[in-house]
Amino acid sequence: MPARFPAFSGDDPFDEVLRPPTDESPTQRAMRIQREDDARRVSDAIDESLKQEQRQKKRKKPVKLLLLGQSESGKSTTLRQFQRLYTPSAFREERILWRAVIQLNLVRSIRTILDTLSHHQSYIEEINNPGSDYEEDDIASASASFHPGFFDDLDQLRMRLLPLRHIEALLIAKLVPPNEDEATHLGFHAASYNGHHRGGGGGYHVYSGGSSNDARQDQEVFVRPGTKWKGAVARGKATANGRPLSVGNTGIETQDEPTATLHSCRHDMITLWRDPVVRDVLRRRKVRLEEQPGFFLDDLERVTSLKYLPSDDDVLRARLKTVGVSEYTFEMETSAGRESGAEWHIVDVGGSRSQRQTWIPFFDDVDAIIFLAPISGFDQVLSEDRSVNRLEDSVLLWKMICSNKMLAKVDLVLFLNKCDILDRKLKSGIRLAKYVRSFQERPNDAETVQKYFRAKFSAIQREYSPNPRKFYGFCTSVTDIITTAGILASVRDMVVREHLRKSKLI
Ligand SMILES: Nc1nc2c(ncn2[C@@H]2O[C@H](COP(=O)(O)OP(=O)(O)OP(=O)(O)O)[C@@H](O)[C@H]2O)c(=O)[nH]1
């Protein structure tokens, strides 16, 4: 085959062109050297500016943090803590928008109490039925705390609390976008009746009547992450000509109706929650509202006041389920050492089982993962699958994350979360060994239990990680402002340090 180009002579083809002319005069030579020096200076300046740009880019590359864990593990709460600490003015401005969420949490707690009482009442009716085969002792024990007229009083209370049904619908319409179909049942609800309610399922419903809103009202309220729902609530707060605008999808809200109604119902709600008989029924039916997310019954007076503005603590304790995956981007507002002003992307995901396949695209280019394992859930089941123990689910998820090859180089931060609830449970006499046999005869106190879990989760990390990596474990209660501030500051410093180290290696 003929060669397309003449054979390469070995001489530099540019030599001929660039070589100084042989007949160059001294003046021409000086001018040429001057030109070449100028050109070199320009070229060096361009090189330097390119390098600067590159350095700038490396420095500007945002810190990317991914929050993972099962539903209700505390991911969104951790994100709120980051926002509270590092973008405090934005967090403060948004507090009022959480009022609707907290009001809904409260209304739902009241509904749970009334539902529990209804079920207990129908159980009593059933066991008292002449044809029933219940033992005398069962009957006596189930009815023990009821004084004559209790159920009549309860019926009247129910009637007076009827407006809460409308308020619940209003608040849901405000928060939940229309046409959303992913939602779980109010997990706690089903749990409370599971294995207790032997009656025919009848009983009264908390609120009379039925509507197409009933199905929505039985679901756990959720939002797609981002600020859309906040926009909807904020629009609801806007005023035109001094008059409040209609809100959400219903257009039926008048003057801040939820606040006014909750205020007018407050005495009845307080009576219900403080009643020793009601507490006794909740205890018998193992309904531990205090341990449930979005618990505000102990703050009824404050939360139902007409001028209620959620505190930081309230915002952290509010419950709003996440569906979907979203990146929250913010610049650290406060001075955070050298990294003040750095851009952070924190990815918050929905943790329920149906949501987990949406996590994978976010595994790319992550600096660190905070994995939340709520260790207080050792005696609970998932609300989306009641055959699965929560702790077991967390352990399996942790194994999956540790062994995932895409995440092999990502640093892992583990939050063994909800330690405050764990502590209360252990103190109330619930024994870990009953649910985790390998715990054996160890002392059933918070310190030993936390140490045990820490060792187990660390061992999984070591065993399942494809290669050694940085790993940090903390025992947390992410609703607690003071302890969490310290932990997040450590996490921030650690993540930033590693981020810079990796940027320098690029
Ligand atoms: N007592 C207590 N409550 C907590 C703690 N962490 C979170 N919570 C509460 O638990 C509830 C659930 O927390 P979220 O942050 O919404 O959970 P999540 O992981 O984002 O859940 P999904 O959005 O469903 O995936 C909220 O009401 C929180 O206030 C904790 O350490 N202690």
Ligand SMILES: [Mg+2]
């Ligand atoms: Mg969430």
